[in-house]
Amino acid sequence: MSDPQNILEAKAIAKSFLGNVALDNVDFSLRRGEIHALLGENGAGKSTLIKILTGVYSRDSGTIRLDGEDVSPANVGEAQVLGIGTVYQEVNLLENLTVAENLFLGRQPRRFGLTDRREMRRRSRDLLARYGLDIDVDALLSTYSVAIRQIIAIARAVDLSGKVLVLDEPTASLDAQEVEVLFSVLRKLKADGLGIILITHFLNQVYAVADRVTVLRNGRLVGSRDIDGLPRMELISMMLGRELQHVTRDHQASEGDVPTGEAAIHFNDYGKRGSISPFDLAIRPGEVVGIAGLLGSGRSETAFLLFGIDRADSGTATVDGSEISLTSPEAAIANGFGFCPEERKSDGIIGDFSVAENIALALQARQGWAKPIPSRQRQALAAEFIRSLDIRPADPDRPIKFLSGGNQQKAILARWLATNPRLLILDEPTRGIDIGAHAEILKMIEKLCTEGMSLVVISSELEELTAIAHRVIVLSDRKHIAELSGADVTADNIMHAIAAPNRTEAA
């Protein structure tokens, strides 16, 4: 039966969307006066679970008990009234209102039916004083930093709900000092007996502030453990879903064909404040460089910098010894770079364009819009890649949105291959595609690098990286922390590198 220590107990929660199981029989419990970290990679079901607890989604089955009572919040407002408050990462408060208006929106103190602004100001000041904030509550929220807004959001949520506080990646855009301020607020709330659920990607932060951790993977509960006495290694293997033993290395590159030539593309001290710390990276022709790390470790940010989507604010990039400036994707393409983004549907394909048009896009972009590619040439190009990459159905005129994920991915690859790039960056190239296409894409990556192309592959599938990469860069907390090459490229070593506590980061 229910443990009186638990303020919140969710049992056997299940939820599916259009037949896709998002949560499968997940149990979760939260004690009074506890900070409970909820971890998992993308698609693990963290946000679905949170949205069920906070009334955004309704569950398919299972029970939620709050303070021993069965509850089923139908919307955010109801969850708030029950005592469950949420602070989201970005969409949070209203920048166009004052601090006081934000704190009391929907529950303004009234006199004679009208908002009592003076009372609202007074109570706002009192409320924020408890968090050590002494600011002008009549100023617009937009005049304050993200860290202060975060504390205001917490103050509002706690004042409103008072039993359970859910924080969805609260530290994503804070610097180390701001994180420390936030954590001292959380510790104080914990001492007041509040139950706090913290979603974060930063393991250091989990160890710094959390008491317990629950890990989800692929919609299933992996386990709930006390942080004390839980080795990092074990936590990471819970998240990535790998046993530490029996890791065999099936690496073709270990058989002696590691490219040893002179690196042609260099990034020196390349970085962007608040996105990824400066790193050095040299890529040889015909080399596959893998990038590994947990979600939020700076994987995609690295790709964005390499491809000019984000501008570096430090360091230099050189190709063949001459310095280049990657100020935009256009500049990157002009230098022979290509990029297949992680969010294929939103960032990669243009759904209503035909396969042929999608393939011709990058080539067209490089030629400039003034010189359209003749449709005959486009069709020939499409026919060639449809044959060589085995894109199915083999119809160049079909809108690409009707193709399967794997075939869409091949078409995007074809788009870049048509420009004959010297460096191709692939962000999660095999996510969401079936096993057959998965193997084909890996095979193609190998083939491309034997032809002398350089590739940077970002993946959360460790097997994938160990199978194709000659070198693996390991990222953690937005830093390049380790580099493994040759025979050292094993899933075990990657996990050990991720687990190594990052001593330079305070939080």
Added chain:
Amino acid sequence: MIHSRNLPFVTTLAIFIIAYALCAIQFPAMLSTRVIGNLLVDNAFLGIAAVGMTFVILSGGIDLSIGSVIAFTSVFVAVTVGTLGLHPLTAFALVLVISTAFGSAMGAMIRYLQIPPFVVTLAGMFLARGAAYLISTQSVPISHPFLDTIQGFYFRFPGGGRLTAMSMLMIAVFIIGGIIAARTRFGANVYALGGNPQSAELMGVPVGRTTIGIYATSGFLSGLAGIAYTLYTSSGYSLATVGVELDAIAAVVIGGTLLTGGTGLIAGTFIGILIQGLIQTYIVFDGTLSSWWTKIVIGILLFVFIVLQRGIIWYSNRRIDIARLKGV
């Protein structure tokens, strides 16, 4: 210190005062209470409608149906009173119920069918105009002792100016609208929706109820503006007040309300109306200028204000960035 969010309003007020001073230097008669009284009465119906439009724009929406609803109201009142012999008060009550219901229905469509306000109210604009034609395509004059009483009611200023019932109604609407916007939960919710609808919803703002309430308010005030217009012209005509919604939008924007929503004041719209009226009055006084100069000046002012608003947003963002870099 002036808060940057009130800067557009303060600018509008300053422009109005300077412009009025310049006009008064050239034509001292423009200071007379008669001119002021006429300025108010000539723009009463526009002002009433513009209050509704301010709520809509503050919430990040738009209402294109206003002019058509005014025309519908005037024809409806003229026909029911003149031809069917209803008492004007009954006709007023009926038409306000209809226009409010019409606005609510548009709000419900915007919210529950997730159709952009521009599209829904464009359809509403055609629908209301069509309904007005259906009732009568002729200009229908009305006269009724009760209406004469209202039209004959006014306060006399020293100097001969008149504060008519219509002007008083407009001023009352502005005052009540201002209180609702600034001092009620509904008003705060309107600003919240205009700031960021997702955040507002997550903060527990009843989005559906508020959206419907906003368009119902706009519908109600369009109906009220239609009644004021009927009294002003003593007739109903289905071809009248074409494009009044655009004049209302202009008054709102010149009054310092951000077209993207979330920032602005009802009082600003009042100044916006006065500025439009002042330009018209100046043209009348001058006597040689084409009345199209009103549109040209309004156009220039709109450009100035949109650029000003952009500038303020840019400036305040920059200030935050700088503050952040300094680690404040």
